[in-house]
Amino acid sequence: MYVAVMGYGTVGSGVVEVFNKNHESIVKRSTQPSLDLKYILDLRDFPGDPNEGKFIKDYNIILHDDDVKIVVETMGGLHPAFEFVSQLLCAGKSVVTSNKELVAAKGYELLKMAEEHNVNFLFEASVGGGIPIIRPITQCLAANEIDEVAGILNGTTNFILTMMIEKNMSFADALKLAQDNGYAEKDPTADVEGHDACRKICILASLCFGKHVYPESVHTEGISGIALADVAYVQSGGGVIKLLGCAKRLPGGKISAIVSPAVVQEGSQLASVRDVFNAILVRGDAIGDVVFYGRGAGKLPTASAVVADVIDCAKHVARKKAFGWGPGEADYVVDYRTLPVALYVRAEVTNREKVLAGVRAALGDVRLLSREGAPENELAFFTGTDTEQTLCDKLARVEGLTVRSQIRVTDY
Numbered sequence: 001m002y003v004a005v006m007g008y009g010t011v012g013s014g015v016v017e018v019f020n021k022n023h024e025s026i027v028k029r030s031t032q033p034s035l036d037l038k039y040i041l042d043l044r045d046f047p048g049d050p051n052e053g054k055f056i057k058d059y060n061i062i063l064h065d066d067d068v069k070i071v072v073e074t075m076g077g078l079h080p081a082f083e084f085v086s087q088l089l090c091a092g093k094s095v096v097t098s099n100k101e102l103v104a105a106k107g108y109e110l111l112k113m114a115e116e117h118n119v120n121f122l123f124e125a126s127v128g129g130g131i132p133i134i135r136p137i138t139q140c141l142a143a144n145e146i147d148e149v150a151g152i153l154n155g156t157t158n159f160i161l162t163m164m165i166e167k168n169m170s171f172a173d174a175l176k177l178a179q180d181n182g183y184a185e186k187d188p189t190a191d192v193e194g195h196d197a198c199r200k201i202c203i204l205a206s207l208c209f210g211k212h213v214y215p216e217s218v219h220t221e222g223i224s225g226i227a228l229a230d231v232a233y234v235q236s237g238g239g240v241i242k243l244l245g246c247a248k249r250l251p252g253g254k255i256s257a258i259v260s261p262a263v264v265q266e267g268s269q270l271a272s273v274r275d276v277f278n279a280i281l282v283r284g285d286a287i288g289d290v291v292f293y294g295r296g297a298g299k300l301p302t303a304s305a306v307v308a309d310v311i312d313c314a315k316h317v318a319r320k321k322a323f324g325w326g327p328g329e330a331d332y333v334v335d336y337r338t339l340p341v342a343l344y345v346r347a348e349v350t351n352r353e354k355v356l357a358g359v360r361a362a363l364g365d366v367r368l369l370s371r372e373g374a375p376e377n378e379l380a381f382f383t384g385t386d387t388e389q390t391l392c393d394k395l396a397r398v399e400g401l402t403v404r405s406q407i408r409v410t411d412y
């Protein structure tokens with residue numbers, strides 16, 4: 001049986017490296033007499049590469065080669081990945097991808113195509129890089145009703161926040177360090193503005209709750225507005241700021257889903273996830289909380305998940321694994337402003353005592369926070385719980401208060 005790899009970037013070249021390095025055991029575990037790499041598709045040249053004879057530039061060679069039964073898509077982006085993967089599935093080939101943008105936008109359609117053509121479309125590497133999460137949710141936790149899934153889903157932003165928390169580094173300096181270390185992209189928007197985490201929580205929510213969740217329906221905020229003042233205030237209140245993707249099952253068949261900076265409780269499992277590491281907490285009705293932790297990005301960790309999917313495809317050739325979710329639905333994701341939440345608030349105030357009295361009159365008791373060197377005209381506190389819309393409306397009516405920062409407080 002033959003395999004092809006489309007895209008020889010960081011992940012694709014890692015896939016080829018792992019495939020070659022552990023080839024003997026991979027073939028054994030695939031239960032096939034042979035499992036060999038036939039083509040590597042990339043428009044660039046790689047002179048001197050040990051796989052030199054395998055490079056091609058024409059995708060149609062893979063599409064029309066009946067010996068290629070499994071194709072790895074590590075090109076990234078939505079187009080032409082979607083068109084290529086659709087055609088390959090319809091041609092009876094199984095596809096493995098690490099492309100979260102593709103799965104978050106087109107997962108339902110591609111899973112349906114795979115089902116119709118009795119092949120597999122697997123994407124373990126699309127969430128959490130090398131952390132096993134897709135297969136554990138669908139297989140090991142299959143006895144549970146999953147009520148909630150939440151995670152630190154982006155390594156770059158977790159690195160930046162860790163530097164801000166532990167080294168008192170500004171957001172701009174920490175971002176520069178992430179770029180120098182090769183974690184963040186040159187254009188880091190997808191990481192720092194939460195789009196990457198959004199795609200990942202969409203995939204997890206689709207899998208956990210059974211209907212496709214589209215990125216457009218998930219309210220997404222990044223970390224570029226977080227200041228060192230916020231880090232210090234939250235720390236004084238026993239919390240840590242993390243960028244979280246969260247999705248919950250709600251009564252009545254709908255769900256909540258959001259990506260935003262969040263206060264997690266110091267000492268909780270998510271609070272201790274540092275550096276570029278990822279962690280995903282799954283709350284099931286039988287298991288309780290289970291947390292998956294590890295390297296969420298990088299060449300070989302991600303390749304590890306991709307190659308495992310290739311082995312799974314080889315084991316299940318001409319047999320679709322029972323795995324996937326149903327179509328999306330309008331208004332499936334409830335407006336986050338209508339849901340109960342507590343907030344961390346940092347505000348500029350005209351007169352501390354007078355404004356604090358106004359805050360208490362509007363919101364009831366709030367928990368005041370402190371930081372070293374805070375200016376006289378600054379006030380920071382945790383609110384009690386109410387719907388986000390109500391809290392924001394009440395804050396807006398307090399005279400002399402201008403909100404400068406607002407972060408959701410979680411019970412993780």
Ligand code: HSE
Binds near residue numbers: 129153155157183191
């Ligand atoms: N840019 C992503 C991250 C890579 O930093 O987590 C893995 O999706």
